Amino acid sequence: MSSLKRIFPKKIVVFASGSGSNAENIIRYFNNSGTAEVVLVLSNQRSAKVLERAQKLNVTPLYFDRDALYNTNDVLHVLEDTNPDLIVLAGFLWLFPSTILKKFPNKVINLHPALLPKYGGKGMFGSNVHQAVLDNNEKLTGITIHYVNEKYDDGQIIFQKAFPISSTETLTSLTEKIHELEHLHFPKVIEDLLQSSTID
Helix, strand or coil, X not given: CHHHHCCCCEEEEEEECCCCHHHHHHHHHHCCCXXXXXXXXXXXXXXXXXXXXXXXXXXXXXXXXXXXXXXXXXXXXXXXXXXXXEEEECCCCCCCCHHHHHHCCCCEXXXXXXXXXXXXXXXXXXXXXXXXXXXXXCCEEEEEEEECCCCCCXXXXXXXXXXXXXXXXXXXXXXXHHHHHHHHHHHHHXXXXXXXXXXX
């Protein structure tokens, strides 16, 4: 059976709350790869651009509300039916529920735009993180990819990539550099995880 499993692409489900540039980048990276594919994109924002991006790339988009995630098993049942090999949080801003984490142990990962454990936690996302980094005159920043647990930005670190902050750095330039790192490394880390024995 193990040889048969490798014939079929592994399945990725992406959760996102915003524009979805990372989600689109992941979808495009795995298109026609033969090793994995993004089969579903879920968002907690009905008007999130990520849903539009997914649809244009022929990936099923799905909106859900707070009740569907926390008070019922609606989202859990969708995931059970899909049976993904990896669940990827790409700019998803809600705390992930323990019911899903228990059902998919070590199969939920998140991208954070800073070097954890610094600048993590509730409210630390996007420009909030970058501004805090600049305000504190940090010498380094970067990205962290980590497993998700029941606390914000607290799970085991999988990968980090750092770069020095220049003396002329602005919020705009820092944001652009972080996005470049995210787009370069996130799909590759996902691919490495899917090819590792921990996801089989």
